[in-house]
Amino acid sequence: xxxxxxxxxxxxxxxxxxxxxxxxxxxxxxxxxxxxxxxxxxxxxxxxxxxxxxxxxxxxxxxxxxxxxxxxxxxxxxxxxxxxxxxxxxxxxxxxxxxxxxxxxxxxxxxxxxxxxxxxxxxxxxxxxxxxxxxxxxxxxxxxxxxxxxxxxxxxxxxxxxxxxxxxxxxxxxxxxxxxxxxxxxxxxxxxxxxxxxxxxxxxxxxxxxxxxxxxxxxxxxxxxxxxxxxxxxxxxxxxxxxxxxxxxxxxxxxxxxxxxxxxxxxxxxxxxxxxxxxxxxxxxxxxxxxxxxxxxxxxxxxxxxxxxxxxxxxxxxxxxxxxxxxxxxxxxxxxxxxxxxxxxxxxxxxxxxxxxxxxxxxxxxxxxxxxxxxxxxxxxxxxxxxxxxxxxxxxxxxxxxxxxxxxxxxxxxxxxxxxxxxxxxxxxxxxxxxxxxxxxxxxxxxxxxxxxxxxxxxxxxxxxxxxxxxxxxxxxxxxxxxxxxxxxxxxxxxxxxxxxxxxxxxxxxxxxxxxxxxxxxxxxxxxxxxxxxxxxxxxxxxxxxxxxxxxxxxxxxxxxxxxxxxxxxxxxxxxxxxxxxxxxxxxxxxxxxxxxxxxxxxxxxxxxxxxxxxxxxxxxxxxxxxxxxxxxxxxxxxxxxxxxxxxxxxxxxxxxxxxxxxxxxxxxxxxxxxxxxxxxxxxxxxxxxxxxxxxxxxxxxxxxxxxxxxxxxxxxxxxxxxxxxxxxxxxxxxxxxxxxxxxxxxxxxxxxxxxxxxxxxxxxxxxxxxxxxxxxxxxxxxxxxxxxxxxxxxxxxxxxxxxx
Numbered sequence: 079x080x081x082x083x084x085x086x087x088x089x090x091x092x093x094x095x096x097x098x099x100x101x102x103x104x105x106x107x108x109x110x111x112x113x114x115x116x117x118x119x120x121x122x123x124x125x126x127x128x129x130x131x132x133x134x135x136x137x138x139x140x141x142x143x144x145x146x147x148x149x150x151x152x153x154x155x156x157x158x159x160x161x162x163x164x165x166x167x168x169x170x171x172x173x174x175x176x177x178x179x180x181x182x183x184x185x186x187x188x189x190x191x192x193x194x195x196x197x198x199x200x201x202x203x204x205x206x207x208x209x210x211x212x213x214x215x216x217x218x219x220x221x222x223x224x225x226x227x228x229x230x231x232x233x234x235x236x237x238x239x240x241x242x243x244x245x246x247x248x249x250x251x252x253x254x255x256x257x258x259x260x261x262x263x264x265x266x267x268x269x270x271x272x273x274x275x276x277x278x279x280x281x282x283x284x285x286x287x288x289x290x291x292x293x294x295x296x297x298x299x300x301x302x303x304x305x306x307x308x309x310x311x312x313x314x315x316x317x318x319x320x321x322x323x324x325x326x327x328x329x330x331x332x333x334x335x336x337x338x339x340x341x342x343x344x345x346x347x348x349x350x351x352x353x354x355x356x357x358x359x360x361x362x363x364x365x366x367x368x369x370x371x372x373x374x375x376x377x378x379x380x381x382x383x384x385x386x387x388x389x390x391x392x393x394x395x396x397x398x399x400x401x402x403x404x405x406x407x408x409x410x411x412x413x414x415x416x417x418x419x420x421x422x423x424x425x426x427x428x429x430x431x432x433x434x435x436x437x438x439x440x441x442x443x444x445x446x447x448x449x450x451x452x453x454x455x456x457x458x459x460x461x462x463x464x465x466x467x468x469x470x471x472x473x474x475x476x477x478x479x480x481x482x483x484x485x486x487x488x489x490x491x492x493x494x495x496x497x498x499x500x501x502x503x504x505x506x507x508x509x510x511x512x513x514x515x516x517x518x519x520x521x522x523x524x525x526x527x528x529x530x531x532x533x534x535x536x537x538x539x540x541x542x543x544x545x546x547x548x549x550x551x552x553x554x555x556x557x558x559x560x561x562x563x564x565x566x567x568x569x570x571x572x573x574x575x576x577x578x579x580x581x582x583x584x585x586x587x588x589x590x591x592x593x594x595x596x597x598x599x600x601x602x603x604x605x606x607x608x609x610x611x612x613x614x615x616x617x618x619x620x621x622x623x624x625x626x627x628x629x630x631x632x633x634x635x636x637x638x639x640x641x642x643x644x645x646x647x648x649x650x651x652x653x654x655x656x657x658x659x660x661x662x663x664x665x666x667x668x669x670x671x672x673x674x675x676x677x678x679x680x681x682x683x684x685x686x687x688x689x690x691x692x693x694x695x696x697x698x699x700x701x702x703x704x705x706x707x708x709x710x711x712x713x714x715x716x717x718x719x720x721x722x723x724x725x726x727x728x729x730x731x732x733x734x735x736x737x738x739x740x741x742x743x744x745x746x747x748x749x750x751x752x753x754x755x756x757x758x759x760x761x762x763x764x765x766x767x768x769x770x771x772x773x774x775x776x777x778x779x780x781x782x783x784x785x786x787x788x789x790x791x792x793x794x795x796x797x798x799x800x801x802x803x804x805x806x807x808x809x810x811x812x813x814x815x816x817x818x819x820x821x822x823x824x825x826x827x828x829x830x831x832x833x834x835x836x837x838x839x840x841x842x843x844x845x846x847x848x849x850x851x852x853x854x855x856x857x858x859x860x861x862x863x864x865x866x867x868x869x870x871x872x873x874x875x876x877x878x879x880x881x882x883x
Contacts (some may be wrong), residue, residue, distance in 0.1 A: 110236065
């Protein structure tokens with residue numbers, strides 16, 4: 079088929095080397111920049127060298143349709159003859175080349191690992207590292223090794239970072255020439271600093287600036303202007319800001335994955351003679367070529383999925399585009415001639431951005447990924463050619479979700495229900511809700527609600543029922559198309575029956591069923607243990623229970639904000655979350671005391687409590703240990719005797735070591751059951767009644783107990799017969815404080831456990847006069863000075879020249 083294409087594109091120069099590599103090894107990696115023809119010419123060339131069909135997998139639906147249309151045009155045919163395509167809910171088969179989404183390729187490999195009738199698979203744009211792309215690559219390599227050694231595999235990438243792909247495929251890297259024309263970079267940061275994106279939000283000031291840069295670009299170089307923005311909302315916002323541009327004969331168009339095919343084709347098919355400004359998401363970065371573009375305006379932002387695995391919440395977040403992403407975007411200005419890119423940030427900031435985008439497996443919800451692995455028969459991903467292993471915590475959380483939904487068993491193996499859900503073409507949560515919801519409320523209701531959740535139908539209300547009614551009234555085409563597709567899913571039952579959206583949402587998100595906290599019913603606790611709240615003006619306020627479909631928790635937020643939910647009664651909540659129901663005896667330290675009760679709960683939501691008449695003493699002791707560890711030994715009453723004994727023991731441990739015990743907090747807590755009788759403690763108040771000093775003595779070995787007062791006495795006797803208290807506050811050295819005259823007759827300081835006592839000598843009025851640990855030396859050198867200073871002030875007291883006599 080390549081012989082029928084008269085168009086000369088740069089990738090043609092690499093086709094002989096690529097054919098040789100595939101002929102010799104059966105697998106290869108092609109590195110070719112966007113716009114060089116790798117997506118269109120390479121599949122046509124492969125179709126001429128194999129008998130079966132060529133399957134081309136693209137990461138985005140819009141790229142699937144565009145690639146098929148372009149290849150069909152190149153060979154002078156309509157789509158659906160020799161070149162066809164398939165996306166979710168739509169298929170126009172081709173006899174020689176078929177372009178599909180990577181998700182559909184994964185589904186085909188699951189259904190038919192041998193890919194009967196297919197002789198070559200092209201995995202395009204592998205550098206984007208979507209989850210489906212990683213799975214399709216791993217499954218295709220596995221199928222080729224086990225079942226289809228004749229299957230040719232080609233991975234293409236727009237970047238030179240192809241070593242990992244080559245290792246996975248066990249094939250060489252072929253590099254196509256880069257015909258990129260020069261692109262001038264114009265650094266165009268906002269005049270004043272703009273706060274970075276927070277969650278999904280983009281500062282309006284940045285969008286104002288982007289619109290201004292577009293106007294500046296229109297006044298300069300010729301050619302169409304391609305503007306990169308993170309999402310549909312920002313595209314609409316900038317389009318409104320450019321409202322007056324059309325008066326100058328400029329056409330403002332939009333390009334994103336949520337559009338219907340006709341609108342996408344209008345952008346990708348070329349201009350109508352007027353100059354164009356195309357506002358696009360990252361789908362125009364590598365997968366598509368927008369003709370006529372000579373200028374790029376890059377807002378410098380990307381949107382990616384992000385999951386809070388600890389709370390079971392997922393969302394899209396706005397992030398700074400990486401350096402490699404910015405390079406790809408800039409290249410769009412240099413495909414047809416010299417171009418210009420306006421970057422809406424500074425060169426200094428650019429140097430601190432991430433070099434590459436993180437693969438989706440590093441931050442996304444992995445439930446669908448884990449279900450496909452389980453269906454493939456490799457629930458742990460062992461032996462698969464995955465470019466990156468899934469993060470352990472995220473992968474475990476995903477598999478726990480699947481177990482809770484009944485889609486995998488305790489060993490991680492896929493269940494029959496899981497196999498059915500995996501073919502529905504939606505997230506496993508929604509697949510479960512579709513199939514089980516159809517049985518509960520009818521297939522029509524289940525399909526409509528799941529389509530509402532899956533298709534991201536726009537709307538401001540957080541009330542799902544209200545959003546559902548609005549979608550029906552507006553007859554939203556994307557929503558209707560998804561409803562029709564879902565109604566064709568295998569295993570779906572009959573039509574509409576009694577029941578509403580709450581049942582479906584609860585089946586999808588049993589861990590997000592939420593009960594109100596407090597009287598105003600604005601804050602809720604979910605079964606999964608996450609705190610959520612309604613907006614101040616929400617119509618859902620006052621609902622005792624909610625089935626939460628969507629919630630987002632921004633950086634620094636105490637709780638997550640509910641974005642879509644529906645009221646549900648407790649009975650239905652119990653039924654939907656039956657796997658989260660527990661009736662158990664709980665003995666634990668909670669809220670500063672021992673709690674002993676029988677507790678009925680739905681996940682984290684406590685439904686009922688009943689006191690335990692006879693709690694297990696072992697469990698009570700464990701709860702007390704937990705409390706002491708959490709709140710410290712201050713829960714005990716440390717009277718003077720206990721404090722003194724602890725200090726003496728600390729001194730002996732420092733001076734002599736074992737067997738004298740360490741009595742710091744950590745050591746005492748580690749050995750708490752050796753010295754504290756926890757069987758006598760039932761609650762916090764009991765701890766304050768414990769006699770701590772006698773308890774501490776249990777740590778002293780019996781053989782040493784009699785020497786405690788000898789080695790660390792509470793007091794020492796002066797030569798005059800007076801007893802002076804010993805202070806063991808510093809374990810390194812005990813201290814005695816006494817008046818100078820009371821020390822007369824001591825030649826040297828007392829020695830306790832081999833450690834000289836530090837003597838604090840006081841004046842007759844009790845004021846500090848000297849401190850010494852070497853009393854013998856003090857009498858010779860320090861005392862004469864003290865005597866000279868004090869005897870005139872205190873003449874009635876004895877001041878002998880030699881106080882040792």
